[in-house]
Amino acid sequence: MSSMTTTFADLTTIGVGGPISSFIEPADDDELIDSIRRADGGRIPLAVIGGGSNILVADEPFDGVVLRDARRGVSIVDGGSTGSGGNRVRIKAQAGCVWDDLVDATVSRGWHGIEGLSGIPGTVGASVVQNIGAYGQEVATSVRSVRVWDRAALVVRDIEASRMGFGYRTSMLKHSMYQAPGVPDRRFFPTPRFVVLAVEFELFRTGYATVGYGQLAKALGVEVGAEMEPARVRTAVLSIRGAKGMLEDARRYNLAAMRGMRAQSGLAAALSHQKGLDEESLADRHSCGSFFVNPVLPLRRGATLPPEAPRFEAVLPDGSPGVKTSAAWLIEHSGFARGFRVTPQARASLSTRHTLALTNRGGATAEDVAVLARTVAAGVLSTFKVDLMPEPVIVGVDVP
Numbered sequence: 001m002s003s004m005t006t007t008f009a010d011l012t013t014i015g016v017g018g019p020i021s022s023f024i025e026p027a028d029d030d031e032l033i034d035s036i037r038r039a040d041g042g043r044i045p046l047a048v049i050g051g052g053s054n055i056l057v058a059d060e061p062f063d064g065v066v067l068r069d070a071r072r073g074v075s076i077v078d079g080g081s082t083g084s085g086g087n088r089v090r091i092k093a094q095a096g097c098v099w100d101d102l103v104d105a106t107v108s109r110g111w112h113g114i115e116g117l118s119g120i121p122g123t124v125g126a127s128v129v130q131n132i133g134a135y136g137q138e139v140a141t142s143v144r145s146v147r148v149w150d151r152a153a154l155v156v157r158d159i160e161a162s163r164m165g166f167g168y169r170t171s172m173l174k175h176s177m178y179q180a181p182g183v184p185d186r187r188f189f190p191t192p193r194f195v196v197l198a199v200e201f202e203l204f205r206t207g208y209a210t211v212g213y214g215q216l217a218k219a220l221g222v223e224v225g226a227e228m229e230p231a232r233v234r235t236a237v238l239s240i241r242g243a244k245g246m247l248e249d250a251r252r253y254n255l256a257a258m259r260g261m262r263a264q265s266g267l268a269a270a271l272s273h274q275k276g277l278d279e280e281s282l283a284d285r286h287s288c289g290s291f292f293v294n295p296v297l298p299l300r301r302g303a304t305l306p307p308e309a310p311r312f313e314a315v316l317p318d319g320s321p322g323v324k325t326s327a328a329w330l331i332e333h334s335g336f337a338r339g340f341r342v343t344p345q346a347r348a349s350l351s352t353r354h355t356l357a358l359t360n361r362g363g364a365t366a367e368d369v370a371v372l373a374r375t376v377a378a379g380v381l382s383t384f385k386v387d388l389m390p391e392p393v394i395v396g397v398d399v400p
């Protein structure tokens with residue numbers, strides 16, 4: 001593939017971002033680690049990416065190396081007959097494996113533990129960077145260990161889940177690319193110090209999945225806590241996500257730069273499910289998912305929010321109790337409706353189905369998205385005095 005012509009717009013779900021000097025896809029461990037070592041040794045900017053679904057990159061050329069892991073193998077480490085109590089299965093997935101292909105493969109065997117995370121775009125490697133979560137599940141619960149390349153110590157390490165620093169949409173991997181919240185560590189950013197090579201998961205081999213989330217329970221017509229086949233949960237999650245535009249546009253895997261990433265069966269199913277959607281509905285999928293994290297505020301600060309604002313118990317970074325509120329609620333109640341655009345001609349807008357997703361309606365630039373993000377964040381700040389923090393990794397763009 002010609003590295004000269006690949007752009008971040010080709011490689012990201014939101015479809016924005018400038019041209020890349022060197023795009024490489026190593027297909028084995030040695031080549032992968034050598035490429036990282038060469039870039040780091042030469043102080044060349046390095047971005048390791050997966051599905052490009054949690055990253056917003058500037059329109060200017062990226063004068064460095066963009067590396068996408070082409071290793072997508074999944075193997076069974078312990079099939080459940082020994083060592084793990086019979087009901088558990090341990091599997092190892094290489095970092096480049098598309099997340100939803102892994103979920104599909106495990107659910108189709110009747111295994112459960114990650115079925116609630118169906119349809120989240122991206123790869124296995126990135127799933128542990130921000131501890132993906134949805135519908136009452138977080139990947140952290142099913143991770144046993146993570147194999148990484150440590151770019152500082154120049155060694156391969158196996159990190160136990162208990163040492164991963166998993167939290168709400170974060171991990172010590174994510175922290176390792178920042179000096180302080182929002183302040184990139186130039187030695188590593190926009191990629192963690194620890195590049196994920198593989199993840200070992202422990203799933204349940206037998207029994208039923210538990211429905212752990214109100215909206216999902218409602219869609220399934222059951223109570224929270226009900227148990228059922230993991231495949232039923234997966235189907236319901238995919239349908240809720242589809243209705244909210246919170247699935248990626250599967251047509252992107254037909255682009256030259258994306259071809260071969262998804263398992264054929266997964267891609268065929270995703271394409272058939274989105275058949276018949278009009279271009280506006282598909283544009284709702286051209287996003288980075290939720291653009292802002294739900295703010296976690298000190299208790300005193302939380303008490304000053306309007307009584308009707310959603311509130312959930314949470315813990316602040318320093319370990320003290322806090323209150324989590326909903327970024328979507330704050331945005332809506334600051335006067336930004338679904339579909340909001342800064343001007344009628346703007347090429348970026350809030351999704352027409354979900355206020356938390358910033359979308360590319362066709363031909364948007366990173367700056368168009370940034371203008372929208374800054375406008376929304378400024379509106380929330382002036383209405384509620386709450387700073388919204390972006391969820392995606394922001395590279396070279398002034399947000400917010």
Ligand SMILES: Cc1cc2nc3c(=O)[nH]c(=O)nc-3n(C[C@H](O)[C@H](O)[C@H](O)COP(=O)(O)OP(=O)(O)OC[C@H]3O[C@@H](n4cnc5c(N)ncnc54)[C@H](O)[C@@H]3O)c2cc1C
Binds near residue numbers: 121196
């Ligand atoms: C429509 C949509 C819906 C979404 N819904 C959810 C949701 O429900 N829950 C949720 O948690 N997230 C959600 N997301 C966000 C996103 O899918 C996840 O964060 C995902 O894990 C990102 O994976 P990726 O491979 O695309 O990462 P990328 O965007 O490619 O990279 C993100 C970051 O991870 C780093 N990274 C990538 N691969 C590696 C690796 N091998 N080792 C170390 N670092 C690496 C990159 O350097 C970068 O810093 C959604 C996104 C979209 C577009």
